[in-house]
Amino acid sequence: MKFQNITYTIPWNLFLITLGSLIAGIGLKAIVIPNGMITGGFSGAGILVFYYTKIFTPGIWYFILNIPVFIFGWIFVSRRFLLYSLYGAIVLTLSIDLIRFEIPVKDLMLAAMAGGAIIGAGAGIVFRSLGSAGGNDIIAIILNQKFGIRIGTYNFIFNFVLFFFSFGLLDTDLILYSMAMSYISSQVIEYFITLFNQRKLIFIISNNPRQIADEIMDKLNRGATFLKGEGAYSGMEKDIIMMVANTFQIKRVEEIAFTIDPDAFLITENTFNVLGKGFSKRKVY
Numbered sequence: 001m002k003f004q005n006i007t008y009t010i011p012w013n014l015f016l017i018t019l020g021s022l023i024a025g026i027g028l029k030a031i032v033i034p035n036g037m038i039t040g041g042f043s044g045a046g047i048l049v050f051y052y053t054k055i056f057t058p059g060i061w062y063f064i065l066n067i068p069v070f071i072f073g074w075i076f077v078s079r080r081f082l083l084y085s086l087y088g089a090i091v092l093t094l095s096i097d098l099i100r101f102e103i104p105v106k107d108l109m110l111a112a113m114a115g116g117a118i119i120g121a122g123a124g125i126v127f128r129s130l131g132s133a134g135g136n137d138i139i140a141i142i143l144n145q146k147f148g149i150r151i152g153t154y155n156f157i158f159n160f161v162l163f164f165f166s167f168g169l170l171d172t173d174l175i176l177y178s179m180a181m182s183y184i185s186s187q188v189i190e191y192f193i194t195l196f197n198q199r200k201l202i203f204i205i206s207n208n209p210r211q212i213a214d215e216i217m218d219k220l221n222r223g224a225t226f227l228k229g230e231g232a233y234s235g236m237e238k239d240i241i242m243m244v245a246n247t248f249q250i251k252r253v254e255e256i257a258f259t260i261d262p263d264a265f266l267i268t269e270n271t272f273n274v275l276g277k278g279f280s281k282r283k284v285y
Contacts, residue, residue: 084131
């Protein structure tokens with residue numbers, strides 16, 4: 001079975017959601033809460049409510065805040081997404097409430113860095129699935145699907161607003177450290193989301209485009225497309241090779257191109273995501 005097909009199986013998605021929620025729960029319960037900080041999103045809102053009410057637990061508050069959001073998930077995404085997200089919310093709730101150990105990080109900046117990295121890694125793993133861990137993740141995915149807003153970017157903006165309204169309620173230093181942790185977490189989330197999707201877009205301008213393209217298709221098993229171009233100075237028409245490769249194939253593409261044509265011109269660009277045959281499959285929630 002191809003990996004692209006595995007990503008749509010129920011066991012694989014439950015595995016990602018479980019693993020990611022457990023990792024995020026460790027970051028929350030073992031680092032964030034012992035140091036009196038708050039996270040962003042609904043988990044941070046739940047922690048904030050817990051700090052001031054001392055009623056229930058942060059995990060229960062997180063689950064309560066999720067209830068209206070699940071309704072939006074049902075309406076705007078899908079029943080499958082909702083069920084996966086409900087499972088993720090339950091796992092994260094249990095993780096927050098049942099984890100009893102602490103990671104002894106006393107320096108608040110180190111705690112912010114460690115907490116942000118762990119929580120971001122957990123959330124990023126969950127986002128690789130077809131569900132979420134509930135809460136703000138549901139809203140983030142709805143906005144990403146409907147309007148193309150990047151998940152990490154939305155999370156950072158939401159958290160900035162949450163922290164802004166926390167001033168006067170919590171110690172200023174703790175809020176600032178929490179904001180730093182939120183930024184780190186958002187960057188780690190984006191990294192995990194694009195970890196296996198990012199590819200390189202390559203343009204090759206040469207006097208021997210057909211020979212180079214044939215070598216690339218034969219040796220790298222990668223397709224290529226000819227774009228019609230014209231030299232601005234020479235006025236000569238040329239076939240420009242456009243192709244997509246992973247990072248491990250860039251040097252081999254360079255070797256093929258410059259071995260055939262030492263005067264070739266090669267441009268490499270980063271791509272956020274590549275969907276289609278031979279690459280990632282479009283994720284449908």
